[in-house]
Amino acid sequence: MRTSAFLYPWDVVGDPDAAHRLAALGIQQVTLAAAYHSTRALTPRHPDRRIVTAEYAAVLYPPDADRWAGRALRPHEQSWVDSDDPFAEAAEALTGAGLEVHTWVVLAHNSRMGAEHPDTSVVNAYGDRYPWAPCVARPEVRAYLTDLAAEAATREGARGTELESCGWYGFAHLHAHDKTAGVGLGDAAQYLMSLCFCSVCRAGYAGHGLDADALAVAVRAALEPVWAGTGSTAAGRTGIERLLGADLAAATLRWRGEMARTLQEDAVAAVRAAASPGFQVLLHADPEPHRTGANTGVDPARILSVADGVVLPCTGGDAAREAVLGPFTGREGVLAANFSVVTGMGGSPATLERDAAHAASLGANQLRLYHAGLASGPDLTAVAGALARLRR
Template sequence: MVTPTVSAHAYPWDVLDDPAFPDRVRDAGLDAVTLALSYHSTRAATPLHPQRRFVDARHFALYRPVDHRAWSGRRLVPSRADWAPGPDPGGAAVEALAAAGIPVNAWLVLAHNSRLGTLHPRLAVTNCFGEPYPYALCPAQPEVREYCATLAAEALRGLTPGAVRGVSLESAGQLGAVHLGCHEKTDGAYPAAALRALSVCCCAACRARWRAAGLDPGEAVALLRRSATAADGPPVPDAPGSVLLAARHTAADELRGQVLAAVRETLPGVPVTLHAHPDPWATGPSPGLTARAAEDVDALLVPCWPTGPGSASLVEAAARHGLPVDAYVTAQPPADPERLPAHVRGLRAAGASRLSLYHLGLLPPPRLPLLARLAKEFRS
């Protein structure tokens, strides 16, 4: 039987200037910390930190030095995080954890970037009404794939040898109509089929792929609009839908391939976990699994925040690909702490061999002992 691994997510600002952080990791019985080295905009609470209570990360940032030699001549260039301490907050946090004997998984957010999508809307996912989603860079765009590969290499370059034991890739594919952030006011507005149609990217690069596959882009857009506006939300028909999905998956495969090549050149032999969803139509931080994805990576992380039976079903579906499955669980409110122990036991029974807990910096103090309880339950 595979020994279960338990880790928890954190941001660099959670680690830096907090001498008690390593003790919290040990008290929770964690095997590793999954540390963000590139991350989208957020306003984060820091209830456990001795010096601050909020961090306003105003835009996507690379939490490593932005070496302009690596980005010379490019339009898509990440910004540095001037709200985080020091010139290399990610590297400093990795070093602090390494000095405390705590392994690190490097958490890389790739195509989710509101700043660059706003500056370059033609490179963003665009729906069938011509509306760009500025938070979502489209993997069908060659510039986007090159940007993500360079971002991954620069996030990992020059880190303490041996400190990073794994790499976790988030948004290594297409994001869609639903975006958690910016005071989201879209819940319940559209049925599931309409959201699927509104999540199909119709940018110039995607339309070119449809045309090459024999699908008329104008007809496809008209079909998507009908699906997005019908009261009962009819699904996209199978025949054009298969072309649309194949184009999306091909772009995701290309993006992932370039990113993995960069990761493996920078950190040879380090295992890579892919944030993914068994539903091939899924978009977002955990995009739908493609036919090739499981062949390319070492483990799959699936979103298991809901405590109902659906999360166990996702684990079961992911486990059929023959890779270790990492169940991603939040201990944050409003998750019910009384239901979470049974939830993680159910995920383990469903086939998860790893547990990723959210979040070592955001968790309110009364919930901190819950991490240790969940780690114990998962291992039992």
């Protein structure tokens, strides 16, 4: 199966050996960050550094001044890599080593936007804002995200793109110094904590026959047993209905599904309009429409009529792979099984060969490896061995 590894430009810029070291893993492609959220990252093999602190969500190339002139919402350029165009510099080195480069574009995950423009953020049923989570129902946010997708995805030299967080973000964040694990929030409670009550979403609920104030009261009441430790642990749509009631759950899912679906359609269309023919567009996705975060919820049949395929989170046991790959099995398009290969982050490079074979049996036709820049030397050795055996 065609295999791509995720990478940051700073893993390559300033390291003359990086591109050839990556090619030696046995991969054919690199998914290289062009727009990314804030992070602190190790660079364990770089000759000059060991830590990169990306202080805010930024683009890793010079943004088009004309495109963004006069706009309140605009991308910020990075300041932590010593390069005028880190993406282009890294892409050139990777292409020179025989690797195909695709862009990696993170969209609706931006804490700096929420800090500078609070009205753009998701607001939960308690009135708390989530500055890391732009509300994708808001027209100004949607316009920003679709233009960012078109610009960041189609960098020179890229043959395709992978759009991450192309939909709703919510409660789950892994924020710096996160202190939210004291009460275990299951899948359904996370959904309720991710429902947005900004002015646009309140109007959207009204369009689906809901009174936003009454809905907020119902959400808070549904969460009371969760805070008390006696709430339902049911997951998925069943769990949401159990907490909120079937009618309210269905109405919120219709509104949020409509907003996520149309954003995804608009973003893909914007990329295609800006790209050359044959440019591949994939979405990081989950087949459960209520999902939020990096792998946004999608309708499997519908998304594959728009995008060229999906990247699906497959780290975990066989049941986890079956849950995400099963709904896509038998459909046309790229089904890329995404595995963490960083042991220290919960990945299992030692079982990659077996896990990839199981994913292939479920319909996966490509592999994604997260993350070639963050993984240790032994992790990458295990990856190279697994890919060599898979090729045989």
